[in-house]
Amino acid sequence: MEKVLKRIEVTVGGKTLTCEEGLSLGELFATAGIKEAVAARVDGRLVDLQEPLKEGCRVEPVFLDSPEGLEIYRHSTAHVMAQAVKDLYRDVRLGIGPAIEEGFYYDFDTPHRFTPEDLPEIEKRMKEIIEEDRPFKRVVMKREEAVRLFQGLGEVYKVELLEEMDEEEVSIYRQDGFVDLCRGPHLPSTGWIRAFKLLKIAGAYWKGDERNRMLQRIYGTSFPDEGALEAYLEHLEEARKRDHRRLGRELDLFSIEEGIGPGLVLWHPKGALVRSIIEDFWRREHSRHGYQLVYTPHVALSDLWKRSGHWDFYRENLFPPMDIEGREYIVKPMNCPFHIHIYKSRLRSYRDLPIRYAELGTVYRYERSGVLHGLLRVRGFTQDDAHIFCRPDQIEEEIKGVLEFVVYILRAFGFDEFDIYLSTRPEKFVGTLDNWERATNALASALKAMGLPYQIDPGEGVFYGPKIDIKIKDSLGRSWQCSTIQVDFNLPERFGVEFVDRDNTHKQAIMIHRALLGSMERFMGCLIEHYEGIFPLWLAPVQVRVLTITDRVVDYGKEVLQDLLKNDIRAELDDRNEKLGLKIREAEIAKVPYVVVLGDREKEGRTLSVRSKRRGNLGSMDLRALVDLLKGEIEGKVSGLRSEEEVKK
RNA sequence: GCCGGUGUAGCUCAGCGGUAGAGCAGCUGAUUCGUAAUCAGCAGGUCAGGGGUUCGAAUCCCCUCACCGGCUCCA
Numbered sequence: 008m009e010k011v012l013k014r015i016e017v018t019v020g021g022k023t024l025t026c027e028e029g030l031s032l033g034e035l036f037a038t039a040g041i042k043e044a045v046a047a048r049v050d051g052r053l054v055d056l057q058e059p060l061k062e063g064c065r066v067e068p069v070f071l072d073s074p075e076g077l078e079i080y081r082h083s084t085a086h087v088m089a090q091a092v093k094d095l096y097r098d099v100r101l102g103i104g105p106a107i108e109e110g111f112y113y114d115f116d117t118p119h120r121f122t123p124e125d126l127p128e129i130e131k132r133m134k135e136i137i138e139e140d141r142p143f144k145r146v147v148m149k150r151e152e153a154v155r156l157f158q159g160l161g162e163v164y165k166v167e168l169l170e171e172m173d174e175e176e177v178s179i180y181r182q183d184g185f186v187d188l189c190r191g192p193h194l195p196s197t198g199w200i201r202a203f204k205l206l207k208i209a210g211a212y213w214k215g216d217e218r219n220r221m222l223q224r225i226y227g228t229s230f231p232d233e234g235a236l237e238a239y240l241e242h243l244e245e246a247r248k249r250d251h252r253r254l255g256r257e258l259d260l261f262s263i264e265e266g267i268g269p270g271l272v273l274w275h276p277k278g279a280l281v282r283s284i285i286e287d288f289w290r291r292e293h294s295r296h297g298y299q300l301v302y303t304p305h306v307a308l309s310d311l312w313k314r315s316g317h318w319d320f321y322r323e324n325l326f327p328p329m330d331i332e333g334r335e336y337i338v339k340p341m342n343c344p345f346h347i348h349i350y351k352s353r354l355r356s357y358r359d360l361p362i363r364y365a366e367l368g369t370v371y372r373y374e375r376s377g378v379l380h381g382l383l384r385v386r387g388f389t390q391d392d393a394h395i396f397c398r399p400d401q402i403e404e405e406i407k408g409v410l411e412f413v414v415y416i417l418r419a420f421g422f423d424e425f426d427i428y429l430s431t432r433p434e435k436f437v438g439t440l441d442n443w444e445r446a447t448n449a450l451a452s453a454l455k456a457m458g459l460p461y462q463i464d465p466g467e468g469v470f471y472g473p474k475i476d477i478k479i480k481d482s483l484g485r486s487w488q489c490s491t492i493q494v495d496f497n498l499p500e501r502f503g504v505e506f507v508d509r510d511n512t513h514k515q516a517i518m519i520h521r522a523l524l525g526s527m528e529r530f531m532g533c534l535i536e537h538y539e540g541i542f543p544l545w546l547a548p549v550q551v552r553v554l555t556i557t558d559r560v561v562d563y564g565k566e567v568l569q570d571l572l573k574n575d576i577r578a579e580l581d582d583r584n585e586k587l588g589l590k591i592r593e594a595e596i597a598k599v600p601y602v603v604v605l606g607d608r609e610k611e612g613r614t615l616s617v618r619s620k621r622r623g624n625l626g627s628m629d630l631r632a633l634v635d636l637l638k639g640e641i642e643g644k645v646s647g648l649r650s651e652e653e654v655k656k
Numbered sequence: 657g658c659c660g661g662u663g664u665a666g667c668u669c670a671g672c673g674g675u676a677g678a679g680c681a682g683c684u685g686a687u688u689c690g691u692a693a694u695c696a697g698c699a700g701g702u703c704a705g706g707g708g709u710u711c712g713a714a715u716c717c718c719c720u721c722a723c724c725g726g727c728u729c730c731a
Contacts, residue, residue, distance in 0.1 A: 120660075209726030210659025217728045221659050224726070256667080265704085265722060324730090370731090375657050376722090378729060390731060489731075525731045557688045584688065592692035606690055616690080624691060 018065040032056045033195060036068055044068035045076045045199070046192045053079070055145055055192040071231045081106035083143060083194040084133075084203050084229040089113045090185035091132035092225070101187065102164050102213060102222045109239070110228025114211055116164065121223050126205040129225070133203065140198030141182040145191055153177050153188065160186065164213065202236040203229035246483055251535035252381040258540050258598060260531075260548075261382065270379045270386030272528055277548035280577075282527055284546055286367055288419070289391055289524070296412050298365040298393055303345030305369065309335040314501055315344045320470070324372045342368035343495075343520060346394040347502045350516075355506040360516065361397035361405055367527065368392045382532030389527040395519040396504065402446060402517055406453035406475075406492065413490050413523045414459075417479055420534060421543070421646035424480035427459055430467035437471055438496030446494040446517075447473040471497035481537040482648050489525035489533065494518075541598045541620060543646045544637060551578040551637070552599045554590040556606035558582075563610040567603060567630065574634045595620065601637070621647050 013028040019039055026035060032047040033056030047054055048067040053075060060066070069076045085104040092115055093099050102114025115121075148156070150169055156179070157165040165188045169177065180189045182197055194200070205227040213219035230236040247253075255261045260278030267273060274282060290300060309328050312318045317325065317340060328335040339345075346364045355362065369389040378384050397405050417425070429450055432443045450473055454461050461475070468474055472494035478486040495518045498504065505513045524530035534542075544550055551571055555564040561582045571578035581590050587604065594602045604616040615633055617625045628636075 123661080207725060208660065211727045212658075215728070217658065221727075223659075226726080263723095269722070372730090375729070377657060377659095377727085379723090384730070388731065392731095491731075522731065529731055554691090556690060559688080586687095586689050586694065587691060588689085589693055590691090595692055602691085604691065608690085618691060 015060065015062040017060055017063065020067060026060065028062070029059050032058050032060060032066060035060060035066065041068045043070055045071050045194055046079050048075075053192050055143070056195050057142075057145065077231075078106040079192055080194060080200070080231070081111040081229050082189075083197070084200050084227065085111040085113050086143070086180065086182065086185070086187055086189070086193065087133050087136050087197055087200060088129065088205065088225065088227060089115075089187065090136055090183060091129045092117075093185060094136075095128060095132055100162055100164055102211075102224075103168075104187075110206070110226060112211075112224050112226045114213070114222040114224045116213075116220065116222050121208045121225065123208065126208070126225070130203075130205055136183065137197045137200050139183070140196050142196040143193035144181045145178055145193070146181065147176055147178050150175060150177050153179060156186070157188065162188075200229060201231060202233045203227060204236060204240070242483070246485070246536075249483070249536045249539050250381075251383075251532040254535050254540040255382070255532075257596075258535075260535070263381070263385075268386070269376060270374060270384070272382060272385055272387065278531070280548040281542060281546050282531060285524075285527070285530070289367070289416075292412075292416065293365045293393070296408070297361075298363040301346065301349055301364045301366050303342060303349075303366060303368060304339070305371075306336045306338050307344070309337045311344050312337050312340075315341075316497060316501060317341065317344075324374070326371050326373055338371045339368075340370050340372045342366055342370065342390065342392045343394055343498060343518075344502070346392075347498060347504055347518075350394075350396050350504060351502065355396070355516070357398055357506050357508045357514075360506055361395050361401055363393060363395045365391075365393035382528040382535075385528050388529070390522050391524045391527065391530075393521055395521070396506075396516045397519070398506065398508075398514075399445070399517055402449040402494070402519070403453050403456075405519060406450055407456055409492050409519070409521050410453060410457050410459060410475075413477060413492075413521075414457075416523045417477075417490070419644050421537065421648050422479040422481070425459070426478040426480070426486060427454065427461035428464045428467070428476045428478070429454065429461050430464040430469075430474045430476065432473065433466045433468050433470060435470050436468075437500070442496050443473065446496075450475055450492075450494065469493060471495045479533070481533065482539075483536070485536075487529075487533045489530055490521075490523050491525070492519065492521045495520055538646070538648070541600070541647065543644060544600050544640045545642075545644050547598075547600050548577065549579055549597070549599050550576050550641075551601045551603055551633075552594045552597075553578060553580045553603045553605065554587065554594065555580075555582045556587050556604065558584060559607060560605045560610045564605050567605065567615065570630050571603075571634070574638075576634065576637055591618070601633075603633070 014025050015028045016023055016025050017035070019035065024039065032049070032054065036044050036056070044056065046056060046069040048069055049058070049064050053069065069079070071077060071080055082105065085106065089101055089104055096117055096119045098117055100116040102116060104113030105111065150172060154166055154169050157169065168188060178189065178191055180187050180191060180193055205225055207226045209224045209226065210221045211224040212221050228236070228239060230239060255278070258277060259275050260281065261275055262273050263271065264273060293300065309318065312325070321340060325340055326338045328337050346366070349364060350362060367389050369387065371387045374384060374386050379386070395405050431447055436443065454475065474491060474493035476488055477490035478488045480486055499515050499518045504516045504518060506516050508514045542548070553564050553568050555561050564580050564582050568578055568580040591602065598620060600620045602618045604618060609616055614627045614629055616627050617633055619625055
């Protein structure tokens with residue numbers, strides 16, 4: 008008897024089509040003329056192209072140029088890598104192997120210690136697997152069945168994952184003899200993978216918990232074509248060239264010396280100059296924005312830290328106490344208790360609030376040795392700290408003020424893109440639910456009122472209160488966490504931070520911690536990479552270098568130098584008897600934004616030949632014209648990151 | 657702290673059981689030069705530190721320290 012195929016209706020990309028029941032999504036796309044789809048979205052759910060169609064579903068193709076498509080592609084590459092590793096080495100047990108932002112990784116537990124030399128071998132095997140074009144086959148089974156399957160394979164980590172799942176049914180994927188527990192979807196077959204590269208080997212705790220066994224992780228990435236992969240590798244190279252540790256040494260900005268100690272920064276004159284310019288700007292803006300500047304000591308009695316709770320909650324980050332005349336002192340890990348004491352040094356009226364204390368406070372924290380990283384993670388650093396004491400009814404207004412301020416400050420450094428996160432109450436917390444809710448709402452409504460888009464990070468708040476974190480995107484599109492705004496219910500309680508209200512009763516004040524730049528160290532590290540070491544003129548440690556061509560013009564060079572200095576331009580003179588080409592080259596390498604070239608012609612006509620680092624030879628002009636040009640650029644805090652128009656404006 | 661890797665001249669690196677090398681930087685001298693490297697000479701190292709194996713160790717082994725890539729944590 009002839010089988011009659013039922014016709015069903017489906018919606019594809021908004022259009023309704025009729026087709027045979029049992030047709031796969033891949034076949035459907037083929038008949039509909041949709042090419043290059045790697046998977047499909049059916050009623051909002053991502054599925055394989057092999058899946059058969061169901062009556063009345065809504066289907067959208069997923070392409071490689073979408074984030075989901077690329078993720079599927081990379082996830083499939085991870086599976087191929089895992090197969091290659093299992094093919095090449097014995098006793099390999101699989102951890103997890105997801106796609107990540109710029110590629111993928113897979114964790115393995117094996118007696119074999121992976122070395123960088125293994126990567127080409129694994130890549131070679133991967134290429135073979137891709138060449139063989141094995142289909143990724145999805146199989147749905149009962150969870151117990153999957154447990155038995157993976158137990159039989161000795162895949163203890165997969166079994167552990169399965170045992171933690173609630174689902175009755177799970178899916179596994181097979182290609183060749185390789186089996187993996189996986190939600191999917193995947194590419195139709197291994198042959199779809201075109202360009203990939205394995206990048207690095209690292210240790211990683213099982214489930215990210217340091218109490219667990221450490222697995223070996225291999226990172227890799229894959230792209231739709233070789234060109235995109237090449238571009239990505241160039242991007243990595245570009246980032247390497249901008250590494251602030253490298254530029255810090257090359258530009259003589261700072262160093263971290265073995266004889267001083269890990270995570271302790273020496274600021275060399277040029278780095279210190281840039282830092283002091285930022286600090287001057289910071290102080291001036293804080294005064295203008297209603298903050299009062301304070302200074303506080305670097306050490307204090309340990310009793311202070313016991314009262315603040317740091318002794319209990321923050322012990323692993325404290326430098327050990329020191330005994331002075333029988334009393335215990337601690338090097339400060341934070342500035343807040345000092346600011347609280349200044350607040351408490353007299354009675355405060357509700358009329359006095361808000362009170363805002365700001366300090367570039369240098370703190371010391373013991374950071375585990377493995378986490379230190381250039382200027383970005385150190386043991387001694389200066390926070391651009393401030394604490395706002397206010398009444399509960401002032402929270403939202405204060406938060407708005409801080410948000411406005413932070414955006415203003417960050418923009419001055421050429422950061423225009425932000426990712427903002429609102430972190431809510433964690434499991435362990437102090438304070439009342441009511442307070443948490445009020446403060447969280449105040450943070451959210453301040454963000455809304457400012458029109459700043461944000462994401463919620465549920466449960467990621469600090470134990471003492473909710474917070475807003477602002478991540479900046481640098482010129483390479485990388486994210487850096489610097490700014491943070493935190494409401495604190497803990498310290499006002501512990502220290503009895505109060506004000507006398509209108510009704511003559513004492514009420515607890517609200518305390519807000521905030522840092523705009525985060526720390527001078529981290530912010531400078533970030534700035535160096537953001538600017539590629541080419542500081543905008545207002546920050547450049549040397550703004551102009553005057554170059555003489557012959558000894559005959561040294562006296563004119565000295566005169567020009569003095570004129571520039573008199574006009575508050577940071578200038579230096581290179582009057583060595585060297586060829587101009589060499590002097591220009593050295594100025595370029597030192598990333599000096601402007602050079603002034605002086606020869607017999609300039610001396611004769613009392614002019615300057617000006618060359619810009621970013622724009623090349625600007626030709627001849629007189630001193631006044633140069634100073635005006637420089638002043639304009641300095642005043643406008645022109646960053647040069649947005650190219651010509653900004654400079655010409 | 658954990659996993660892996662790396663420590664050789666100020667910097668970047670070669671040498672990987674048999675007397676420590678190069679380029680750049682530095683110093684000295686010559687050169688007076690027009691928009692990214694003038695030439696020559698000189699000097700510079702307990703091969704991270706300590707211990708071991710060996711007739712002999714920068715090289716092989718062990719320990720410590722620092723750094724690098726990750727994990728965990730974080731301004």
